[in-house]
Amino acid sequence: xxxxxxxxxxxxxxxxxxxNTLRAERDVGYSTVLKFMQIMTRKxxxxxxxxxxxxxxxxxxxxxxxxxxxxxxxxxxxxxxxxASLVMQALSDQKSGPDDRRRIRELLDELDRKKGKR
Numbered sequence: 357x358x359x360x361x362x363x364x365x366x367x368x369x370x371x372x373x374x375x376n377t378l379r380a381e382r383d384v385g386y387s388t389v390l391k392f393m394q395i396m397t398r399k400x401x402x403x404x405x406x407x408x409x410x411x412x413x414x415x416x417x418x419x420x421x422x423x424x425x426x427x428x429x430x431x432x433x434x435x436x437x438x439x440a441s442l443v444m445q446a447l448s449d450q451k452s453g454p455d456d457r458r459r460i461r462e463l464l465d466e467l468d469r470k471k472g473k474r
Contacts, residue, residue: 359392360401360415360422368405368414 362377363369369377375389393413396402405412415422427442435441443460452460 359389359396360419363402363413363415364419368412370410370412372410374413 358378359374362374366373366377371386371390371393374393375384375386378384378389393402393404397404397413400416402413403416405414417425431437431439431442435445
């Protein structure tokens with residue numbers, strides 16, 4: 357996920373660019389980043405442009421799409437399909453500020469409005 361986060365933030369990037377970004381945050385080896393990016397490419401989590409040197413990697417899906425897929429899987433596997441259980445757990449363990457709570461209320465209101473239109 358850290359590699360995807362870097363690519364989503366930077367845009368298409370080389371292994372060296374991803375490595376330099378991660379290295380600024382924590383101790384990580386170039387060969388480790390390279391290996392993970394190769395594995396992610398085989399699994400379809402990254403796409404590699406082999407027409408250029410150095411090779412450029414990009415995410416095949418937008419951040420939001422990937423996040424939705426991961427959360428859907430998490431809710432199903434860990435929280436028995438209950439989004440409410442996930443939200444309650446997340447809010448009880450994290451310090452949510454007034455802005456976070458306001459945005460959550462706005463989202464809930466929007467979902468209620470959309471549901472009412474159906």
